[in-house]
Amino acid sequence: MVRKEFVVKALAGVSTKGAADALFAELDRIESSNTTRGYIKVVLESLAELPERHTKEGFERLLNDDKWSYKMKRKFQAILDGSDWRFI
Numbered sequence: 001m002v003r004k005e006f007v008v009k010a011l012a013g014v015s016t017k018g019a020a021d022a023l024f025a026e027l028d029r030i031e032s033s034n035t036t037r038g039y040i041k042v043v044l045e046s047l048a049e050l051p052e053r054h055t056k057e058g059f060e061r062l063l064n065d066d067k068w069s070y071k072m073k074r075k076f077q078a079i080l081d082g083s084d085w086r087f088i
Contacts, residue, residue: 001039004039005039005042008023008026008039008042008043008046009042009045009046011023011046012045012046012047012049012050013049015050015051015054016054017054019050019054020047020050020054020055020058021058023043023046023047023050023058024047024055024058024061024062026043027040027043027062030043032067032068032069032072040072041086044075044079044085045086047059047079048079048085052080055079055080056080059076059077059079059080060080062076063076063077071088074088075088
């Protein structure tokens with residue numbers, strides 16, 4: 001998991017649609033649990049650093065995905081709004 005986090009953090013510096021798509025694919029792939037909570041946070045931190053033009057569509061899709069809890073959806077919306085999402 002530590003290696004994955006390193007790669008995910010590096011993707012934050014690659015401001016492309018492809019990097020955003022790779023990060024959203026990771027969110028689609030991973031199950032949300034107590035074990036993966038920290039990893040998901042790292043993925044969200046990386047996505048939050050990318051330009052909105054690359055992430056807006058992905059976050060809007062996640063907002064409509066039943067997989068994610070209300071709390072996670074609030075985080076997605078806060079990122080879209082440019083708010084501090086880390087304490088939600």
